[in-house]
Amino acid sequence: xxxxxxxxxxxxxxxxxxxxxxxxxxxxxxxxxxxxTIRNTLxxxxxxxxxxxxxxxxxxxxDLDRVLKEGxxxxxxxxxAGG
Amino acid sequence: xxxxxxxxxxxxxxxxxxxxxxxAGNILHVDLNSGEMNIEQPGEAFYRKYIGGRGVILxxxxxxxxxxxxxxxxxxxxxxxxxxxTGTILPGxxxxxxxxxxxxxxxxxxxxxxxxxxxxLKRVGLDALVIRxxxxxxxxxxxxxGIAELRDAGHLWGLSTGETQAAIRQELDNDxxxxxxxxxxxxxxxxxxxxxxxxxxxxxxxxxxxxxGSKRLKAVTVQxxxxxGLVDKSALQDTLKWITGNYQQQMKWAVDYGTPGALGSxxxxxxxxxxxxxRGFLEGIDQLRHEHFFPALVIERDTCSHCPVRCKIVVEHxxxxxxxxxxxxxxxxxxxxxxxxxxxxxxxxxxxxxxCAKYGLDTISTGGTIAFLMDCVDHGYHQGDYQPxxxxxxxxxxxxxxxxxxxxxxxxxxxGSARLAEVLDPGSRELLAVVRKQELPLHDPRYKHTTxxxxxxxxxxxxxxxxxxxxxxxxxGSNICARLEEMGMDTPLPLYGINEAKVRAYTYETSFKHVLxxxxxxxxxxxxxxxxxxxxxxxxGWDDFSSEEIVQIGRRIATMGRMFLIREGSTPDEDRIxxxxxxxxxxxxxxxxxxxPGEMAxxxxxxxxxxxxxxxxxxxxxxxxxxxxEAYSFxx
Numbered sequence: 001x002x003x004x005x006x007x008x009x010x011x012x013x014x015x016x017x018x019x020x021x022x023x024x025x026x027x028x029x030x031x032x033x034x035x036x037t038i039r040n041t042l043x044x045x046x047x048x049x050x051x052x053x054x055x056x057x058x059x060x061x062x063d064l065d066r067v068l069k070e071g072x073x074x075x076x077x078x079x080x081a082g083g
Numbered sequence: 084x085x086x087x088x089x090x091x092x093x094x095x096x097x098x099x100x101x102x103x104x105x106x107a108g109n110i111l112h113v114d115l116n117s118g119e120m121n122i123e124q125p126g127e128a129f130y131r132k133y134i135g136g137r138g139v140i141l142x143x144x145x146x147x148x149x150x151x152x153x154x155x156x157x158x159x160x161x162x163x164x165x166x167x168x169t170g171t172i173l174p175g176x177x178x179x180x181x182x183x184x185x186x187x188x189x190x191x192x193x194x195x196x197x198x199x200x201x202x203x204l205k206r207v208g209l210d211a212l213v214i215r216x217x218x219x220x221x222x223x224x225x226x227x228x229g230i231a232e233l234r235d236a237g238h239l240w241g242l243s244t245g246e247t248q249a250a251i252r253q254e255l256d257n258d259x260x261x262x263x264x265x266x267x268x269x270x271x272x273x274x275x276x277x278x279x280x281x282x283x284x285x286x287x288x289x290x291x292x293x294x295x296g297s298k299r300l301k302a303v304t305v306q307x308x309x310x311x312g313l314v315d316k317s318a319l320q321d322t323l324k325w326i327t328g329n330y331q332q333q334m335k336w337a338v339d340y341g342t343p344g345a346l347g348s349x350x351x352x353x354x355x356x357x358x359x360x361x362r363g364f365l366e367g368i369d370q371l372r373h374e375h376f377f378p379a380l381v382i383e384r385d386t387c388s389h390c391p392v393r394c395k396i397v398v399e400h401x402x403x404x405x406x407x408x409x410x411x412x413x414x415x416x417x418x419x420x421x422x423x424x425x426x427x428x429x430x431x432x433x434x435x436x437x438x439c440a441k442y443g444l445d446t447i448s449t450g451g452t453i454a455f456l457m458d459c460v461d462h463g464y465h466q467g468d469y470q471p472x473x474x475x476x477x478x479x480x481x482x483x484x485x486x487x488x489x490x491x492x493x494x495x496x497x498x499g500s501a502r503l504a505e506v507l508d509p510g511s512r513e514l515l516a517v518v519r520k521q522e523l524p525l526h527d528p529r530y531k532h533t534t535x536x537x538x539x540x541x542x543x544x545x546x547x548x549x550x551x552x553x554x555x556x557x558x559x560g561s562n563i564c565a566r567l568e569e570m571g572m573d574t575p576l577p578l579y580g581i582n583e584a585k586v587r588a589y590t591y592e593t594s595f596k597h598v599l600x601x602x603x604x605x606x607x608x609x610x611x612x613x614x615x616x617x618x619x620x621x622x623x624g625w626d627d628f629s630s631e632e633i634v635q636i637g638r639r640i641a642t643m644g645r646m647f648l649i650r651e652g653s654t655p656d657e658d659r660i661x662x663x664x665x666x667x668x669x670x671x672x673x674x675x676x677x678x679x680p681g682e683m684a685x686x687x688x689x690x691x692x693x694x695x696x697x698x699x700x701x702x703x704x705x706x707x708x709x710x711x712x713e714a715y716s717f718x719x
Contacts, residue, residue: 007348052555054557059672061352079555080342
């Protein structure tokens with residue numbers, strides 16, 4: 001599984017009904033299957049942030065088309081100021 | 084007082100004064116050598132060709148500024164230009180542009196400011212002011228409905244921006260007058276001094292305040308009563324309905340926290356250039372995140388003319404005293420005065436921002452120059468009585484004071500980091516973070532590679548506004564991707580690297596933004612090509628205006644910028660980023676990343692080819708002809 005961290009305080013997120021997020025330290029945490037890209041994983045599970053978001057995977061700023069591996073941790077960072 | 088008695092009365096074309104057009108049709112020319120003024124009425128074709136703002140600025144620089152003019156001499160032009168949409172009912176149009184030849188880069192200086200001044204310029208019945216010459220003594224230009232007058236400013240010289248605005252309003256007995264002005268930074272010709280508007284909105288980059296100071300022009304005040312109309316209001320109805328119904332959701336980031344809200348996520352994602360590009364993290368970053376910064380300092384929000392978003396912040400503090408009338412730091416200012424200098428003390432950063440507004444200094448180059456000197460101290464390249472250290476808020480504030488007053492080493496710091504390096508140990512040059520001697524904005528090119536290409540290609544030196552942001556081009560459905568899809572491109576694009584698709588995307592995105600900076604619309608609005616197309620149809624009654632014409636005008640402006648850059652002596656070896664911002668980091672979110680030199684070279688070549696320029700980036704006759712620029716003298 002891959003752990004997704006989404007900032008909970010300043011993001012409203014739409015989720016599929018079957019997902020059960022946990023909340024801690026200002027983050028919404030979700031466990032999702034590995035094997036697909038970040039972009040596709042978010043789309044498959046109906047995860048939609050109210051702002052465009054970039055990703056940091058295991059501490060590295062990553063392309064949203066990076067394929068996720070078992071045990072990866074993905075932080076989504078809302079991107080602001082135009083764009 | 085001599086020149087102080089010069090006055091011009093002018094009339095406003097009926098189509099504008101009756102509220103049926105977006106542009107006034109009047110351009111005021113002022114010669115400060117003689118005090119003479121006259122009105123030019125260029126006609127509709129001029130407005131459709133150049134749109135306003137940057138387009139108009141480049142027209143006058145190419146047409147009327149002698150080649151090779153000293154940026155701080157009488158031959159340089161200082162141009163204030165609204166756009167055909169400034170002050171119209173379209174949200175986000177409370178903006179104008181200021182331009183001239185830059186004393187920092189030696190090429191184009193073109194900065195845009197929000198606030199209320201640009202709209203008020205239009206309300207007096209003027210689209211632009213073209214100012215040349217040097218006044219024998221300090222003056223300010225006061226324009227009210229139908230009357231322009233040069234007035235003595237000897238008593239204002241040396242005052243802060245807040246003091247100057249208050250003194251002028253008292254002198255004119257008018258609290259509604261809008262003031263564009265310089266502080267002591269411009270008076271002392273700091274090469275990155277800003278032109279300030281409403282005392283807290285800067286046309287910040289590239290030293291236009293120094294140009295204004297060299298002309299001994301302290302301020303330009305405007306106050307009018309005309310209403311800015313549209314030729315064809317019906318053409319704008321769909322866009323108006325869409326933006327008023329969607330801005331709260333589409334611009335939630337701006338409504339919530341404005342650009343300061345970007346600092347935390349940009350730090351975590353690798354965009355900030357901590358400690359002059361040496362560190363992947365900023366110690367104490369949590370203090371600058373909006374979660375801490377807002378409750379500690381922000382007392383209210385502010386906005387610009389015709390903008391419901393209110394993205395600006397207003398800060399206040401007792402010790403150190405920070406006056407709320409100077410607004411508050413934007414993302415770039417927090418980054419440059421904070422992260423770049425390793426300073427995470429929010430009061431120190433907010434105070435430094437206030438001083439920059441009070442003295443009229445560009446926050447990015449001020450922070451960049453201080454950070455560079457901090458780095459030189461770390462490396463043993465600078466000895467002297469001012470030894471600024473990374474992380475010290477006290478040293479940061481002393482640096483701003485020294486720069487504005489040109490005190491001690493501040494005299495060399497006021498020349499910018501690249502010229503400062505020339506008087507320090509030669510090893511210091513390895514630490515520079517500049518393009519064309521202009522300090523980089525806070526978008527690390529090791530993360531945003533195409534933005535780095537854009538730093539090199541910008542006719543103004545490193546610029547983040549008329550540029551492509553790789554991170555947004557990588558996010559499906561972002562505004563950038565939506566605009567690129569309108570142009571027939573497949574999106575999203577890869578985050579890292581520079582390839583032909585990304586260069587093509589850069590070309591479309593910069594075209595769009597050159598037109599935003601000409602029409603004059605805020606970049607934060609989520610407008611697309613078809614919205615801009617509708618707005619320009621409405622402003623000019625140009626019912627055949629198309630998205631293709633937007634691209635064509637954007638390419639024209641880019642070509643004019645390149646022609647000016649080359650005419651003023653820039654050479655291909657200046658098409659590069661200095662070394663420091665390209666050295667890969669050993670830690671943090673972008674550890675090990677940088678721009679591949681081969682991709683940069685190929686990207687430049689592909690862009691030149693797309694634009695019809697030669698391999699050295701010189702616009703070729705066909706490209707010049709296609710853009711209708713044959714009239715400009717352009718010798719390589």
